Amino acid sequence: MFVQDALALGFHGDRDLVDNAPSTPLPDPAPWVRGVAQALIEVMAGIRPPASVVRLTTPPVYVAVARRYGATVRRAATRSPAGTGPAVATPTGRGSRRLAVLRIHCSCTRADTAEVAVVLVDGSRVRAMALELTALAGGWRVSALEIA
Template sequence: MRATVATANAASRTSLRPLTIVPAPRIRPPVIAEADDDWTVDERTDSPYVQDALAVDFSLRSDEDLFGEQPTRRDDLPDPRDWAAHIAQALVEVMAGARPAPQLLRWTTPEVYAVVARRAAVSARRGMPPTRRTVVRSLRVCEPADGVAEASAVVVDGGRVRALAMRLVGLDGRWRVEALQVG
């Protein structure tokens, strides 16, 4: 038994090779310094890597233009009628206190969100839970420009009938409520 283990250990030692370290290939051409310290590229070596400059003029646009919200064309947006019906229902539920206001942050401008959140706070201060669900009864949508939709809705809030008007603007591939009027 011992002889078998010793033979196996000796065989494994002879099959191992020493580790060889190979230098990494150069992907940049060597740089040669001239007498006036002007650095130039040695053109004698052929490098497999070539990178050309991309001609982009950023002088005409600011960072907000490049990285801010981008307008979206109508063809790249969902149906404004369906979307307006859903957002109108969500808006009236928030204003009635049946839905939390932060759910609308992504879908409204900060100004519209402030108005809706203020109405929700007033509704919460009254302390009365909504007895009946606020419902959007009818909706009309028109599109005055590409990427812009204006919607008006008739809302039944308990025993009261109200009007809701909003302007939707296509930004970053989605509709966003830019203006809201509640009557």
């Protein structure tokens, strides 16, 4: 059980996900996942609040992304010069640091599941992100996330 302030949330695995093939055809995940991947890397970099991706992810993925956001913000606060307050990330990506999705490759493994490989630019580094998407109410939700 994850407790946030006075609201207790119980995570019950994947019970909220659709586990049968969808009754209507799902949209192509490629256009949707580009924006989602960008939002996820911005949250993990401390640029965007975690609440902005809560509806796009399953609870376990959201918790992992929110923890990474918290660690990034705490690390930035300890690096700020004395007396200037915490170093807050800006929407431009903290000065010269660039965060961008370069390329995506989608593969539908089943009617209700897709696997996505994403190539990212994170400052001067090129990184890889792997996502698993699961069908939910006629759309997609990120059910697994790995970054290398």
